[in-house]
Amino acid sequence: MKMNIKIEYSCPSDIPASLPREAIVVIQTALREDIGDGDVTSNSIIPRDAGVKADLITKQDGIIAGLDVFESTCRMVDDRIRFSPLVQEGENVTDRQLLGTLEGPARGILTAERTALNFLGRMSGIATLTNKFVQTVASTGTIILDTRKTAPGLRQLDKLAVVRGGGQNHRIGLYDMILIKDNHIDFAGSLVEAVRRARAARKGLPIEVETRSLEDVQEALDLGVERILLDNMNLETMRKAVKMNASLPEGNRVKLEASGNVNLLTVRAIAETGVDFISIGALTHSAVVFDVSLDVKNST
Numbered sequence: 526m527k528m529n530i531k532i533e534y535s536c537p538s539d540i541p542a543s544l545p546r547e548a549i550v551v552i553q554t555a556l557r558e559d560i561g562d563g564d565v566t567s568n569s570i571i572p573r574d575a576g577v578k579a580d581l582i583t584k585q586d587g588i589i590a591g592l593d594v595f596e597s598t599c600r601m602v603d604d605r606i607r608f609s610p611l612v613q614e615g616e617n618v619t620d621r622q623l624l625g626t627l628e629g630p631a632r633g634i635l636t637a638e639r640t641a642l643n644f645l646g647r648m649s650g651i652a653t654l655t656n657k658f659v660q661t662v663a664s665t666g667t668i669i670l671d672t673r674k675t676a677p678g679l680r681q682l683d684k685l686a687v688v689r690g691g692g693q694n695h696r697i698g699l700y701d702m703i704l705i706k707d708n709h710i711d712f713a714g715s716l717v718e719a720v721r722r723a724r725a726a727r728k729g730l731p732i733e734v735e736t737r738s739l740e741d742v743q744e745a746l747d748l749g750v751e752r753i754l755l756d757n758m759n760l761e762t763m764r765k766a767v768k769m770n771a772s773l774p775e776g777n778r779v780k781l782e783a784s785g786n787v788n789l790l791t792v793r794a795i796a797e798t799g800v801d802f803i804s805i806g807a808l809t810h811s812a813v814v815f816d817v818s819l820d821v822k823n824s825t
Contacts, residue, residue, distance in 0.1 A: 541593035543614065547681045552598050554678065555640050560602075564636040577631035577821055581608075581624040584816035588656045589618045590689040591648030592625070594682060598641035603633025615652065615689040627819070638819050647679070648686035649815030655690030655808050658792055667796035667803055670695045670782070674806035683809045695804055703732045704754070716741065720748050733782070742766045750779060752802075757785035760798055767799035 583589070589612055596608040606629035612618055627634055658669045669692040675683040684694045696702035703723045705716070713719035716734060723732055733752035734745040739762060745753045746769060753770075755763050763783055770778050782802040783795050795803055 541596065544593045544597055545681055545685065548594065548685070549597070551679060551682060552594065552601060552640075552644070555644070556598065556601060556637075559640050560636060564632065567632045567635045571631045571635070573632065575631040576629065577627075577634055579627045579634060580820045580822055581627065582818055582820055583618050583620060583622045583624060584818060586619050587617070587649060587653035587815055588690050589616055589624060589645075589649050589815075589817075590614060590652035590686045591645045591682070594648060595641045595645040598644060599627065599629075599634065599637040602637040603630050605629045606633050606637070615691075617656075624817070634819075642817060642819060644682065646814040646817055647676075647812075648682055648689070649817065650812040651683060651686035651809055652690030653815060654812040655687050655692040657789060658803075658805060658808070659691035661789055661793050662796040662803070665793070665796035667800060668693050669792075669808075670802050670804040671808045672784075672804050672806040673698065674810040676809070687808055690808075692808065701730070703727060703730050704735070705732065706735045707737070716744050717748065720750060736766075738762075739765055739769070742769060746770065746773065746777075746779065749777065752780045752782055754804075755781060755783045755800065758783070760794055763795065763798040763800060771799075 581595070592608075592610050592612075592614050596610075599606045599608060606627060608625055608627050610625035612622070612624050618624065655669065655671075662669065671684055671687040671692060672695055673680070680697070684697065687694060696704065705719045705723060710716050710719045713722055720732060720734065723730075731751040733754055734741075734748070734750050735754040735756050736742045736745055737756050737758070742753060742755070753766070755766055758766070763781075767781060770781055780801040781799075782804055783798070783800045784804040787795060787803055787805045788807070792803060792805075
C-alpha cells in the first residue's frame with residue numbers, strides 16, 4: 526500500500542521546554558503516517574472556519590505522562606490550537622478526571638486527535654506501570670531501570686515516560702554505554718579479553734558486564750568495571766554477589782544490577798537483596814495503554 530507523506534509538520538516556536546528536541550521527529554513521522562496528504566473525512570465535512578472545544582478525560586486511575594507530547598502533536602497540525610492542562614505531568618490521576626481542555630479549529634483538532642491520544646495513552650501506560658514497580662520497592666534504595674526493549678522509533682518517548690513514572694533510564698542505545706554480554710565474551714575468548722578490548726577501543730565509556738555465576742561476578746569485580754549485571758540469578762546467589770561487592774574497600778565497589786523475569790510479585794524480594802538497580806523490559810514492552818479520550822463539548 527502506497528503512503529503519501531508529502532506534508533511536512535513544522536515545530537511551533539513555543540514548543541514546551543520539557544519536550545526533548547529528538548521527540549519532534551517522532552511526532553512528525555507519526556503525523557505523516559496517519560494523515561498523509563490530508564484528513565479527507567474532516568476536510569470534506571467540517572467547514573474550514575469552524576471552531577471547537579474539547580475536554581481531555583481519563584477513563585482509569587494511574588500516572589499521566591505525555592501532556593507536552595499531546596499538545597505538541599495537536600499544534601504541529603495547526604498552531605492555532607490551544608491546550609490548557611489542569612494536571613501536572615507525572616501526576617496521579619483518577620478515573621473520569623478532567624486533564625485539560627483543547628480549543629481551536631475543528632478540522633485541526635479532529636485530525637490530530639488519534640495520533641495525540643496514541644502518544645498520551647502509550648506514555649501514560651508506561652509511566653503507570655513504572656510507578657507500580659517504583660512504589661513496590663520503595664524504601665529499599667533500589668532504582669528501577671528500563672531497557673532497550675522499546676517500540677522501534679519510539680525509544681525517546683518510551684524512556685521519557687519511564688522517567689515520568691519515577692524510574693530511571695538505562696543506556697539509551699548501543700552508543701552511550703558498553704554492555705558486554707555472553708556473545709561478546711565468546712567472541713573475545715574470555716571476559717578479561719572482552720573488557721580489555723572495550724577499554725582500548727572506547728576509553729571513557731562506562732562498562733557493564735553480564736554475569737551468570739558468582740565466578741563471573743568475582744572476575745568482573747577484579748577487573749574494576751563500573752557495573753555488573755546479575756542475569757537471571759536466584760535470590761541467594763544475588764545476596765552472595767552483594768556480599769562479595771560489599772567486602773571490597775569502598776572505593777573499589779561497583780554498582781550491581783539485577784535483570785531477568787522480574788515482575789511485580791518478585792521485584793521487592795530482588796530489591797531486598799541489596800542490588801543497586803533492577804532493569805525491567807516489561808516497563809516498555811508490556812505496559813497496557815492508558816485509557817484517555819477527547820470529548821468534544823461544543824462548537825464555536
